[in-house]
Amino acid sequence: MLQRIITFFERYSFGVCTYLGDRFNVSIAKIRLFFIYSSFLAVGFPLIFYFFAGIVLDIRNYVKRTRTRLTDL
Incomplete structure:
Protein backbone atom coordinates (compact mmCIF):
# COMPACT_ATOMS: atom_id res chain seq x y z
CA MET A 1 0.00 0.00 0.00
CA LEU A 2 2.80 2.40 0.89
CA GLN A 3 4.58 1.60 -2.37
CA ARG A 4 1.44 2.48 -4.35
CA ILE A 5 1.25 5.86 -2.63
CA ILE A 6 4.93 6.58 -3.32
CA THR A 7 4.53 5.56 -6.96
CA PHE A 8 1.47 7.80 -7.32
CA PHE A 9 3.28 10.87 -5.99
CA GLU A 10 6.39 10.20 -8.07
CA ARG A 11 4.35 9.80 -11.23
CA TYR A 12 2.09 12.82 -10.79
CA SER A 13 4.40 15.24 -9.03
CA PHE A 14 6.01 18.15 -10.79
CA GLY A 15 9.53 16.72 -10.80
CA VAL A 16 11.04 19.68 -8.99
CA CYS A 17 13.21 17.55 -6.69
CA THR A 18 14.45 15.48 -9.61
CA TYR A 19 15.30 18.58 -11.60
CA LYS A 30 18.03 14.79 0.51
CA ILE A 31 16.19 17.48 -1.43
CA ARG A 32 12.82 15.95 -0.56
CA LEU A 33 13.77 15.81 3.11
CA PHE A 34 14.89 19.43 2.92
CA PHE A 35 11.48 20.47 1.57
CA ILE A 36 9.67 18.44 4.23
CA TYR A 37 11.69 19.70 7.20
CA SER A 38 11.88 23.29 6.03
CA SER A 39 8.13 23.40 5.40
CA PHE A 40 7.55 22.55 9.06
CA LEU A 41 10.04 25.17 10.21
CA ALA A 42 9.04 27.94 7.81
CA VAL A 43 5.27 27.35 8.04
CA GLY A 44 4.78 26.20 4.47
CA PHE A 45 6.86 28.74 2.54
CA PRO A 46 8.97 26.03 0.81
CA TYR A 62 5.50 22.82 -22.77
CA VAL A 63 7.53 25.45 -24.64
CA LYS A 64 10.22 22.88 -25.48
CA ARG A 65 7.62 20.46 -26.87
CA THR A 66 6.03 23.24 -28.92
CA ARG A 67 9.38 24.27 -30.36
CA THR A 68 10.21 20.74 -31.44
CA ARG A 69 6.82 20.41 -33.14
CA LEU A 70 7.39 23.64 -35.02
CA THR A 71 10.85 22.60 -36.16
CA ASP A 72 9.52 19.23 -37.36
CA LEU A 73 7.35 20.98 -39.89
Whole structure:
Protein backbone atom coordinates (compact mmCIF):
# COMPACT_ATOMS: atom_id res chain seq x y z
CA MET A 1 0.00 0.00 0.00
CA LEU A 2 2.80 2.40 0.89
CA GLN A 3 4.58 1.60 -2.37
CA ARG A 4 1.44 2.48 -4.35
CA ILE A 5 1.25 5.86 -2.63
CA ILE A 6 4.93 6.58 -3.32
CA THR A 7 4.53 5.56 -6.96
CA PHE A 8 1.47 7.80 -7.32
CA PHE A 9 3.28 10.87 -5.99
CA GLU A 10 6.39 10.20 -8.07
CA ARG A 11 4.35 9.80 -11.23
CA TYR A 12 2.09 12.82 -10.79
CA SER A 13 4.40 15.24 -9.03
CA PHE A 14 6.01 18.15 -10.79
CA GLY A 15 9.53 16.72 -10.80
CA VAL A 16 11.04 19.68 -8.99
CA CYS A 17 13.21 17.55 -6.69
CA THR A 18 14.45 15.48 -9.61
CA TYR A 19 15.30 18.58 -11.60
CA LEU A 20 17.14 20.19 -8.68
CA GLY A 21 18.96 16.94 -7.91
CA ASP A 22 20.17 16.58 -11.48
CA ARG A 23 21.08 20.25 -11.72
CA PHE A 24 23.12 20.44 -8.49
CA ASN A 25 24.30 16.79 -8.29
CA VAL A 26 22.56 16.21 -4.96
CA SER A 27 20.57 13.16 -3.91
CA ILE A 28 16.86 13.49 -4.62
CA ALA A 29 16.03 12.04 -1.21
CA LYS A 30 18.03 14.79 0.51
CA ILE A 31 16.19 17.48 -1.43
CA ARG A 32 12.82 15.95 -0.56
CA LEU A 33 13.77 15.81 3.11
CA PHE A 34 14.89 19.43 2.92
CA PHE A 35 11.48 20.47 1.57
CA ILE A 36 9.67 18.44 4.23
CA TYR A 37 11.69 19.70 7.20
CA SER A 38 11.88 23.29 6.03
CA SER A 39 8.13 23.40 5.40
CA PHE A 40 7.55 22.55 9.06
CA LEU A 41 10.04 25.17 10.21
CA ALA A 42 9.04 27.94 7.81
CA VAL A 43 5.27 27.35 8.04
CA GLY A 44 4.78 26.20 4.47
CA PHE A 45 6.86 28.74 2.54
CA PRO A 46 8.97 26.03 0.81
CA LEU A 47 5.73 24.44 -0.42
CA ILE A 48 4.85 27.71 -2.15
CA PHE A 49 8.30 27.68 -3.76
CA TYR A 50 7.84 24.02 -4.75
CA PHE A 51 4.51 24.67 -6.48
CA PHE A 52 5.83 27.81 -8.19
CA ALA A 53 8.90 25.90 -9.43
CA GLY A 54 6.65 23.08 -10.63
CA ILE A 55 4.53 25.49 -12.65
CA VAL A 56 7.63 27.09 -14.16
CA LEU A 57 9.08 23.69 -15.09
CA ASP A 58 5.77 22.62 -16.59
CA ILE A 59 5.59 25.75 -18.74
CA ARG A 60 9.23 25.27 -19.73
CA ASN A 61 8.58 21.68 -20.86
CA TYR A 62 5.50 22.82 -22.77
CA VAL A 63 7.53 25.45 -24.64
CA LYS A 64 10.22 22.88 -25.48
CA ARG A 65 7.62 20.46 -26.87
CA THR A 66 6.03 23.24 -28.92
CA ARG A 67 9.38 24.27 -30.36
CA THR A 68 10.21 20.74 -31.44
CA ARG A 69 6.82 20.41 -33.14
CA LEU A 70 7.39 23.64 -35.02
CA THR A 71 10.85 22.60 -36.16
CA ASP A 72 9.52 19.23 -37.36
CA LEU A 73 7.35 20.98 -39.89
